[in-house]
Each structure stands twice: as structure tokens, then as C-alpha cells.
Amino acid sequence: xxxxxxxxxxYENSSFMNSPGGRNVRILTEYMEPFERFRKYKIKHTxxxxxxxxxxxxxxxxxxxLELKEKMKSPRNNNKKLEIDLKIAEANMEMSKYxxxxxxxxxxxxxxxxxxxxxxxxxxxxxxGPGIMEAANKGAAKAKGFSMGLNISLPFEQxxxxxxxxxxxxxxxxxxxxxxxxxxxAKALVIMPGGFGTLDELMEILTLxxxxxxxxxITVVIYGKEFxxxxxxxxxxxxxxxxSKEDLKLFKFANTPEEAFEYLKKELIRNYVIK
Numbered sequence: 001x002x003x004x005x006x007x008x009x010x011y012e013n014s015s016f017m018n019s020p021g022g023r024n025v026r027i028l029t030e031y032m033e034p035f036e037r038f039r040k041y042k043i044k045h046t047x048x049x050x051x052x053x054x055x056x057x058x059x060x061x062x063x064x065x066l067e068l069k070e071k072m073k074s075p076r077n078n079n080k081k082l083e084i085d086l087k088i089a090e091a092n093m094e095m096s097k098y099x100x101x102x103x104x105x106x107x108x109x110x111x112x113x114x115x116x117x118x119x120x121x122x123x124x125x126x127x128x129g130p131g132i133m134e135a136a137n138k139g140a141a142k143a144k145g146f147s148m149g150l151n152i153s154l155p156f157e158q159x160x161x162x163x164x165x166x167x168x169x170x171x172x173x174x175x176x177x178x179x180x181x182x183x184x185x186a187k188a189l190v191i192m193p194g195g196f197g198t199l200d201e202l203m204e205i206l207t208l209x210x211x212x213x214x215x216x217x218i219t220v221v222i223y224g225k226e227f228x229x230x231x232x233x234x235x236x237x238x239x240x241x242x243x244s245k246e247d248l249k250l251f252k253f254a255n256t257p258e259e260a261f262e263y264l265k266k267e268l269i270r271n272y273v274i275k
Contacts, residue, residue, distance in 0.1 A: 030177040034170055038185070041167060045272060046125035046148065046185040047109050047264070049102060050201045051132025051192030052095075053158065061096040065089040098193050098224060099135045104257040105190065105223075106139025106147070112265055114145055120273055122187065123148055127178075128169065129158040132192045137163035150178050183208060187272055188219040188264050191251075193227045209250050210243075219267040220251035221260050228253070 007013075016022050038044075056064075068086050072079065106124045113122035124140040126133035128149025140147035141163040149164035151171050160169050172178040183205060191202045202222070208214045222228055237243045254260035 027174060027177060030172055030174055031180070034181055037167070037170075041146075042119075042121060043123055043148070043168070043185065045120075045122045045187045046182075047106075047113075047122055047188045047190065047268075048125045048182055048186045049106065049132060049136035049190045049192065050127065050194060050198050051098065051102065051135075052194035052198060053127075053129045053131040053133060054195070055095050055099045055131040055135075055193070056092050057099050057135070058093075058096040061089070061093045065093050095193065098227075099132065101223070101257050102132050102135035102190075102192055103139040103142065105260050106136045107143045108139075108257060108261040109264060110140040110143035110145035110147070112261070114143065116273060117275075122268065122272075123168070125150065125182070125185070126161075126164075127151065127197075128160045128164060128171075130161055132194065134161035134163060136190075137161055150181055152178055179204065183214065186218055187216070188268060189221070190260065190264075191220070191222045193224050199232075206247075206250055210247055217267075217271040219264060219271070221254050221264060222251050223254050223260060225253040225255055 010016060011025070017025065065086075068082060068089050072082050072086065109122070110124055113120070116122075123146055124136050125148040126136040128137075128151030133149065137147045137149060138161075146165040146168060147163065148168040149160050149170065151158060151160045151169070152175060153171060153173050160171070170181075179201070182201070186205075189205055191198060202220075205214075205218070205220065209218060209220070234243075234248060238245045238248055252263055254263060
């Protein structure tokens with residue numbers, strides 16, 4: 001008698017696991033799998049860097065700008081399109097300073113964290129992709145320290161950057177589970193210049209702190225006052241009574257890696273460092 005082929009176990013049934021019916025299980029795995037890895041590597045404290053995926057390293061931005069300027073010299077090229085591209089390249093060059101500042105700040109934070117006695121362990125954490133995220137992981141790697149990347153699957157594929165420690169490289173499907181792990185482990189947050197995603201992450205953390213939903217002290221640094229003053233007027237929100245003046249104390253602006261480092265170090269020592 002021929003044996004009947006066994007049906008796949010439910011958790012091995014890819015059709016089910018990727019269906020609406022398997023959503024609860026998928027959500028749970030994005031909680032449990034990172035949790036087990038964090039426990040294995042004793043990750044309890046992170047310094048989270050948020051910022052644009054579009055910001056280029058200064059060397060790359062400068063090279064693209066020089067190439068466009070060279071093309072502009074030729075009358076055979078479409079100068080109208082080149083003029084537009086040139087403006088974009090100039091903006092990229094201007095913003096590239098934040099990439100370099102992120103590398104330096106992540107380097108300083110990691111070097112300091114490595115000097116602490118156990119059980120202190122502060123790990124740089126980013127969103128895992130390019131731009132500011134890459135710069136944060138690069139700075140940590142420069143200091144020969146571990147760093148995390150909480151990547152997210154997107155329609156325009158966001159690949160993890162090469163500077164993430166392999167054992168701390170994560171891939172999420174659900175934004176809310178990714179945000180949970182950002183907030184749950186964070187003891188400090190650095191907001192570099194960015195777009196919708198960065199604004200979303202900043203406002204969510206500030207809301208959680210404001211409403212005391214985070215039962216811990218989290219230090220928030222908003223980096224680059226010149227940039228952020230053009231994007232959002234937080235003082236005006238307080239003036240118009242949309243937030244309390246006390247809410248303006250939930251964060252601090254910083255304009256240099258050294259300034260941000262000294263403030264973050266002071267706050268982390270005061271709130272978390274075990275001597």
C-alpha cells in the first residue's frame with residue numbers, strides 16, 4: 001500500500017505563514033526572534049541614531065558634484081537638465097557634513113562605551129540602511145565596537161549596510177515591531193537631519209516620553225539646529241499652547257559631535273552607568 005505524503009506542519013506551511021491567517025504568528029516572531037538574540041548577546045542599552053537614508057558621504061557627494069561641473073563645460077550636453085542635477089548635487093554636498101558628523105559621534109560614543117566596566121554595555125543602533133544609518137554603524141566599526149541595524153523591507157529595497165555587526169543585523173516586515181525594539185532598548189536617541197521617517201520616529205519617541213509611556217529616562221539629542229529650525233518650529237508649538245513649555249526640555253539641540261557627545265555621556269552616566 002502506497003504511503004500518503006504527509007502534510008506540512010503548520011509552521012512549515014509557507015502558504016499559511018504568508019497569508020492573513022498567519023499574521024499573528026509573523027508578528028510574534030518579530031518580537032521573539034530579536035528578543036532571543038538580544039538576550040544571547042546581552043544587549044540591554046542602545047544609543048539610537050535616526051536620520052535620512054539619502055545623505056551621502058562627503059567624498060561621494062564631492063565626486064558627483066565635480067563630475068557634473070565638468071559636464072557643464074561641454075556645449076553638447078543638456079544644460080537645463082544639468083542645472084537641475086547640479087542643484088541637487090550641491091544640496092547633497094551641503095548635507096554630507098551630517099554623514100561625517102554622525103560617523104564621528106558614533107565613534108566617540110562607542111569608544112567611550114568600550115572603556116566602561118561591565119555590566120555597562122551601550123551599543124550604537126541604526127535603522128540598518130544607507131545614509132545616516134550607515135554612518136552610525138561606520139562610526140561604531142571605526143571604534144572597533146559592536147553595532148546594531150534594525151532594517152526594514154521596503155518596495156524600494158533597503159539593503160543592510162556593511163558596517164553592522166553580523167550577529168546584530170535584523171530584518172523587519174512590520175514598522176511597529178521595528179519601532180518597538182528601537183524604543184524598548186534605547187537609553188539615548190540622536191536625531192540627525194531626515195525626512196518623513198525621521199520626523200515620524202522623533203515625534204513618536206517625544207510623545208511616548210511626554211505621556212510617560214516610557215518608564216525610563218531617555219536622552220534625546222536633535223542634531224543640527226540650523227537644519228531643524230527650517231523644518232519645524234518647536235518653540236512656536238509651545239507659544240501657541242500646542243505643547244507645554246516644559247516639553248521643550250524633553251530634548252536638547254547639538255551642533256557638533258563633541259557637544260552632542262559630552263551631553264550624552266553626562267546624561268548616560270547620571271542615569272545608567274553602574275560604577
